[in-house]
Amino acid sequence: MNPKLNNPSQKKSITFEYTTRMTKQLLNPDTWVDRYSDYLFNYAISRVNDAEIAKDLVQETFFAGLKSAKNFKGEAAERTWLISILKRKVIDHYRKINSQKAKSMVRITQTRDTEQRGDFMEQQVADPTSLLENSALENEELGIAIQECINKLPKKHALAFTLKTINGLSTEEVCKELNINPSNLWVIIHRARTALMDCLNTNWFKI
Amino acid sequence: MRNCRQAEIICTKIQYKEATFLEKLQIRLHLLLCRTCRAFVKKNSRLTALCDKANLKTLGLEEKERLKKKLSGKQQ
Known part of the structure; x- marks a missing residue:
């Protein structure tokens, strides 16, 4: 084990620095739309690939933010807090469409010809040499x-x-x-x- | 001769393809003499390329107004 980490004085200085940097944040719902809607919208659109759904998700995020404003502890910045709500909304969205799809998915796998090539999971993975996903991810981060x-x-x-x-x-x-x-x-x-x-x-x- | 500040603004106009012919001529002359502005033109075009690549989208202004109204309605 690293002896430096066990040194109590060093530990104290780290926690001190941490608390001083954590100044209390406040919520200003009036400024949300101007300050964060584009940011959240771009994030949402990169996850769901549909402008209409992304718009709805942003709106739901703001509403949920208002609703749970009491629970905002002021530890994170406003934007980080809103993004974490949006992430949950995106997950919920995929849960919803997946539960609708579930039945037909099962039927497709049962009726497929098992002799056909490409039925195993290993044969269905994406091409590892493709650069397309990489650049898409990079563009998203750039955005x-x-x-x-x-x-x-x-x-x-x-x-x-x-x-x-x-x-x-x-x-x-x-x-x-x-x-x-x-x-x-x-x-x-x-x-x-x-x-x-x-x-x-x-x-x-x-x- | 034009100064660098004016040249930079013309350069920004060029990024949006809105510089007039006269302005383009003026900046050409200026760029021949000024190395700093040549670097600026390069950086400015890079920014345009990056913005195109990122394919940014925004909610429209009306959409934002609608959202604001809904939000303030919920707050009360």
């Missing part, structure tokens, strides 16, 4: 990293950037939405992009 960086931007900058880049609105539409003139918009977007590059540089990789 979450970008979303986290967008969340760190000032509210107006974040909104301008998402409207222009992700929703692909035209300059006039964004200007009307935010009530600013085009040259202001370009300055805002430019600042947002610069901040995003710095953020991704530290959180993702060198760009």
